[in-house]
Amino acid sequence: MAYVRHLYQLQLLDSEREAKAQRLAEVHDGLGESRELIQARQAVAETEASLAELRAQLRVLELDIAGLNAKLKQNQDRLYSGKIRNPKELTSLQDEAAALRRRRSELEDAQLELMIGIEEHEAELAERQARLRQIEASWHQDQSSLRVEKDKLEGELAALDEERAGVRARIGASALATYDDLRERQGGTAVALLKRGICQACGVDVPTSMARAIERGEGTHFCPICNRILYGG
């Protein structure tokens, strides 16, 4: 039957359509924010949060140190006012001054440590922000090329559908039913090419008499192994 040639045409169109539809699905998946972009943005936010926390701790320490300095000033003012004559009171003020200085020294150590931590976090933040900008730039580029590809694929798919409908219209209902059924059962390929007597889908050597009939375009023949419709080209 001459249908076989049309069926083979239909097979080519269907295979092309399937490949393009698959690519379109991939393009759809690629549109929108990537995991990489979301993670890079999260990394920046995390460092910003840690940095804010460290800066808040530093402000508290600075207030504590300022409070200690004020107390120490009061202490020193009293100590050197010349009004205190009682040796016990003098000793007690000196002890208090020593304790305040010790405490201040501890807080200043902690302050230094915090400042180092803040510097490290600032460096990390700058690094993460640079990485985010880089990812955003390449993401924007990818997105625009994906959108172009999406439009192109959609146009091609529409054209293929039209062409496919035209070919299907030339094939009889029962041949179409056989084709559709085979395509579903045989992984999308219902029609196989026969080249030099060999089924190009499964690789089997078909009987010579069948191969000749197929080459002459006589009748409909199915591959004895994979059961696909054979087309001689």
Ligand SMILES: [Zn+2]
């Ligand atoms: Zn076969």
